Amino acid sequence: MHEWSLAEAVISTVIEASKGEGLEEITKIKVKIGELQQVDTEIFKFALDEIAKDQGTSLLRTMKIEIRTEKAIFRCRVCKNEWTFDDLFDIDEDKLEAIHFAPEVAHVYVRCPLCKSPDFEVVQGRGVLIDSIKGIGTGKETKGR
Secondary structure, three states: OHHHHHHHHHHHHHHHHHHHHOOOEEEEEEEEEEHHHOOOHHHHHHHHHHHHHHOOOHHHOOOEEEEEEEOOEEEEOOOOOEEEHHHOOOOOHHHHHHHHHOHHHHHHHOOOOOOOOOOEEEEEOOOEEEEEEEEEEOOEEEEOO
16 A cells, blocks of 8 residues: 555654754654645555554654645646646546556646646645654654654
8 A cells, every 4th residue: 555655754754864863752743744645544544553553662652643745835847827626526436546546647647727727836745744743752852854
């Protein structure tokens, strides 16, 4: 599942970043998921929790997870029109599934709703980003990345 591999990457990155920050315990992470990723946030959160438990380390024992979805915004390079993922009412389930596994294929299926050009940029709403890592290290609370 896509969500599990993303969760594994997030946990791995959080553990690595916490070492660089000198954290002994991670208390909270904030993760931003681009809407274009089409991630099921419930499955993703469950995967994060389960993978954190399986690490067998006290580093993640009390970790809280906050997940925020960032709306996808597209901008046409031809007419400069901006639109959101919600404006793409003509995309069927098979195409959405393809975008879920490889967001870059959106360029194959998506067209500007105004001028119908396939030449657009993704302004926001792509990828998975760890917004912040909070934890306890060397006797004080630290805000990481």
